[in-house]
Amino acid sequence: MGAGVCGALVARELARAGREVTLLERGAWVSHPDQLEHGAHGGPPATAQPNHEGHPSSRPYPWTYVYGVGGSTLAWAGVTPRFDHSDFRIRSEFGVGRDWPISYEDLEPYYAQAERELAVAGDGEGLVPHPFSPTDRLIAPYLPPYEALSQARPTRSVGGRPACTGLDRCEMCPIDARYSGLHTVSAALAERQGLQLRPETAVTRLHSTAGRVTGLDCVSSRGDRSRLSANTVVLAAGGIENPAVLLRSGLDGPDVGRWLSDHEHRILELELDVSAGHGHGATPATGMSRLYTDAATRSDRGAVVLLPVDPGIHVTVELLEGLVSGERGTKLRERLTERFDKTLVLDLTGEDLPRADRFMELSPTKDGLGMPLNRISFPPDSAYLKDAFDHVTTDLPHRLAPLGARMGRSFPRAGGAHLLGTCFMGESDGVVDAHMRHHEIANLYVAGGSAFPTCAAVHPTLTIAALALRLGQHLASAT
Amino acid sequence: MKRVLERVLGLSPDEAELLTVRARRELSGPAYALRCAAFVLASSAAGRPLPERLRRKALASLLRKMLVSSSDALGYVGVIPLGTENRPLREVPRPGEGRAD
Numbered sequence: 275m276g277a278g279v280c281g282a283l284v285a286r287e288l289a290r291a292g293r294e295v296t297l298l299e300r301g302a303w304v305s306h307p308d309q310l311e312h313g314a315h316g317g318p319p320a321t322a323q324p325n326h327e328g329h330p331s332s333r334p335y336p337w338t339y340v341y342g343v344g345g346s347t348l349a350w351a352g353v354t355p356r357f358d359h360s361d362f363r364i365r366s367e368f369g370v371g372r373d374w375p376i377s378y379e380d381l382e383p384y385y386a387q388a389e390r391e392l393a394v395a396g397d398g399e400g401l402v403p404h405p406f407s408p409t410d411r412l413i414a415p416y417l418p419p420y421e422a423l424s425q426a427r428p429t430r431s432v433g434g435r436p437a438c439t440g441l442d443r444c445e446m447c448p449i450d451a452r453y454s455g456l457h458t459v460s461a462a463l464a465e466r467q468g469l470q471l472r473p474e475t476a477v478t479r480l481h482s483t484a485g486r487v488t489g490l491d492c493v494s495s496r497g498d499r500s501r502l503s504a505n506t507v508v509l510a511a512g513g514i515e516n517p518a519v520l521l522r523s524g525l526d527g528p529d530v531g532r533w534l535s536d537h538e539h540r541i542l543e544l545e546l547d548v549s550a551g552h553g554h555g556a557t558p559a560t561g562m563s564r565l566y567t568d569a570a571t572r573s574d575r576g577a578v579v580l581l582p583v584d585p586g587i588h589v590t591v592e593l594l595e596g597l598v599s600g601e602r603g604t605k606l607r608e609r610l611t612e613r614f615d616k617t618l619v620l621d622l623t624g625e626d627l628p629r630a631d632r633f634m635e636l637s638p639t640k641d642g643l644g645m646p647l648n649r650i651s652f653p654p655d656s657a658y659l660k661d662a663f664d665h666v667t668t669d670l671p672h673r674l675a676p677l678g679a680r681m682g683r684s685f686p687r688a689g690g691a692h693l694l695g696t697c698f699m700g701e702s703d704g705v706v707d708a709h710m711r712h713h714e715i716a717n718l719y720v721a722g723g724s725a726f727p728t729c730a731a732v733h734p735t736l737t738i739a740a741l742a743l744r745l746g747q748h749l750a751s752a753t
Numbered sequence: 754m755k756r757v758l759e760r761v762l763g764l765s766p767d768e769a770e771l772l773t774v775r776a777r778r779e780l781s782g783p784a785y786a787l788r789c790a791a792f793v794l795a796s797s798a799a800g801r802p803l804p805e806r807l808r809r810k811a812l813a814s815l816l817r818k819m820l821v822s823s824s825d826a827l828g829y830v831g832v833i834p835l836g837t838e839n840r841p842l843r844e845v846p847r848p849g850e851g852r853a854d
Contacts, residue, residue: 442824553832558823586823589830594816597761597796598809607763611830 275477275490275519276300276511278345279735280722280742282458283391284508287746289462289469296502297459297469298492300476300511301341306450309348313446316342318495320642321474326514327637329651336690337650339512343473344456346512346691347735351444352426352452353559354394354736355579356385360568361730368572370658371627372727375701375708384740392453392739393428393435402429403560404438408551409582410561413618416673417563423581424736426453427557433461442558442584476643480507480523486717493643506749508719510742513693514634516724518648520697520705521636525715529705531635533628535695535729538655539687540622540663542580543588544670547678550618552584559583559621565673566666567731575662576625577731585619617682618674622666625731626659628695692734697724709748710741721745754789761796762829772819779818788815 275281277299285297302317309316316322322341328334339346360367362374362381389397396403403422406414414420427438428451438451462469474495481489481501490502509516517531559581567577589610596606631653636646655663671679697705697720705713710725712718723738755769764772777785788811794800795811803811820826 442822553824553827584823584827586820586826589826590816590820593762593820593826593829594809594813597812597816598805600801602761602763602796604763607829614827614830615832 275507275509276345276515276722277343277455277459277471277473278340278510278512278722279347279392279453279455279458280738281345281508281510282455282462283388283739283742284510284721284746284749285469286458286462286465287743288750289465289467291750292468293750294468295470296504297471298475298477298490298502299341299343299345299471299473300515301343301345301473302495303343303471303473304348306454306456309446310448317474321476321495323642325641325645326634326648326650327639329635329649332651332653335650335652336688337514337693338690339514339693343459343471344454347454348456349445350452350454350691350735351558352447353581353733354389354392354424354426354739355562355732356424357381357730357732357737358564358567358577360572361577361728361732364572364728368570370573372698372700374727375699381737381740381744384744385736387743388736388739389424391458391743392426392736393432394424394426394453394736395429395438396422396424401432404429404556405560407555407560407582409555409618412548412551412677413582413674414561414563416676417565417580419565420561420563423557423560423562425557425559426735427451429556433457438557440556440558442586444558476645477519478522478643478645480519480525480718482523482525482715482718485715487715493645495643497643504717506717506719508721508745508749509697509724510721512722513696513724514648514650516720516722517634517696518636518646520720522645525712527705527714529698529703531696532630532633533695533698534632534634534650534652534693535626535628535726536652536689537623537692537729537731537733538626538659538689540624540667540684541588541687542620542622542667542670542684543585543682544618544620544674544679545682546616546618546674549615550582552614555584566662566669571665574658575665576627576659578622578624578662578666579731580666581621581623583619583621585614585617588619589614618677618679620670621687622663623689623731623733624659624662625729626656628698628728629653629656634696692723692729694723694726694729694734698727699725700727710745719745719749754793757793757796775821776815776818779821788818791815 285295288295304316359378364371365373430437478491487507634650637649639647699706710721758769791811792815795808
């Protein structure tokens with residue numbers, strides 16, 4: 275269930291091993307040209323539009339996910355760093371959060387495979403990384419360790435995808451260079467190896483008897499209902515839909531839908547004495563600092579990674595505000611030119627700890643297919659994340675003092691795209707084991723970001739892909 | 754419209770031409786005409802009495818079709834030449850047209 279990067283990779287691994295696989299996807303098949311024309315959220319509204327609502331006691335939050343063949347990788351930026359070793363052991367090393375039941379070493383071979391699958395620039399083999407931009411070269415000496423940004427925007431043509439040309443529209447790549455799950459599904463279908471795709475088909479509930487799933491009830495976008503059976507069922511529909519189908523099926527253990535995590539961002543602007551060197555990177559972001567990821571202080575505050583980004587979005591915002599306040603013409607343009615030439619813009623992504631008050635549950639309100647809406651509670655940052663952002667905000671001007679850095683604006687940027695933790699893996703706790711097998715249902719696997727015990731500071735897609743490859747090969751090797 | 758953009762945004766005639774071409778490409782004819790009219794009104798003295806919220810919406814509705822991406826906006830502040838950063842899609846390779854693996 276779910277044809278995003280996770281479901282696509284699991285299905286492809288199984289099909290290659292000669293298994294009969296049916297890939298169910300609530301959303302539609304929207305080709306890349308049609309995405310360019312109509313947006314990623316194509317297809318009939320009943321199966322294309324996100325079906326969540328906010329919890330009455332929570333704040334509004336911009337959850338962002340895509341129903342469709344390819345899933346949320348139809349609309350993402352393509353940033354694919356690996357987790358650190360310590361990200362799998364924050365309970366053991368720092369006394370907070372949870373350890374994963376697997377280690378970095380367990381996942382390392384699958385990270386390498388995932389980088390090849392997604393055609394990640396800087397995969398250590400065939401694809402060189404995108405080079406540092408002038409901005410990276412300016413700040414890297416002060417923010418070690420500073421690395422080339424791992425990103426699924428290839429530096430040469432791979433598998434029918436052209437090389438990234440730096441058009442800076444990554445979330446809807448105009449030339450289809452940036453990876454999406456649609457690439458994997460398309461390639462897997464072309465291999466003609468026992469893979470059947472059923473788009474616009476939502477799973478309404480699972481039926482289970484004696485610790486095994488015996489059937490899946492489905493409904494199509496036209497309202498047609500059917501029941502399928504399978505030897506093995508893999509849920510790979512993200513951190514909202516995975517727990518939702520478990521809850522709709524009465525598989526409601528204490529951790530199902532709980533501990534929802536996301537990465538919230540903070541944007542920092544630092545005024546420099548020198549030009550920040552914007553606009554000359556090969557892609558919108560080409561470097562990343564892990565300076566704030568592994569300090570002993572992680573017992574008290576979260577890890578943070580930071581990426582220098584072009585200030586273009588902020589230029590447009592300030593241009594608009596200038597116009598609204600009555601500024602006009604060359605004076606306005608010159609003011610903005612002066613201001614942004616020497617403004618370093620950093621995107622901070624931070625780690626928060628799992629929290630019981632962040633969860634999804636089923637709403638009494640029904641969606642267009644007659645299923646409950648997913649009601650999401652996501653209260654604001656904990657002190658663990660806020661303190662981490664505050665520390666970086668205070669520390670950075672000192673680190674960058676040789677460039678004359680002075681702190682400018684600092685403002686939050688909501689995440690909403692990383693839906694993690696709602697069916698987390700644990701040896702005895704959580705919802706699934708180290709292979710993402712359900713603790714109580716022997717032939718049910720709950721894969722993807724929902725299985726993360728903790729969220730680390732970095733973007734999760736590569737880890738989701740590595741876990742998917744590991745699961746696919748585990749299932750394929752099973753008798 | 755081009756002269757309005759030159760005056761309001763401080764653009765050269767060539768830049769104003771580029772941005773109007775881009776907005777026309779992004780919008781249908783009637784939508785383009787409607788947003789131009791709203792932009793002209795919101796950026797004029799006659800539009801000053803309008804509520805700020807309405808003026809912001811009117812200005813943004815055209816501005817965001819002319820400065821679409823981050824690098825478009827960088828072009829506006831002179832980091833790169835305006836217009837070169839965002840070539841029409843037909844000028845860049847389509848999937849499968851790149852070099853072989």
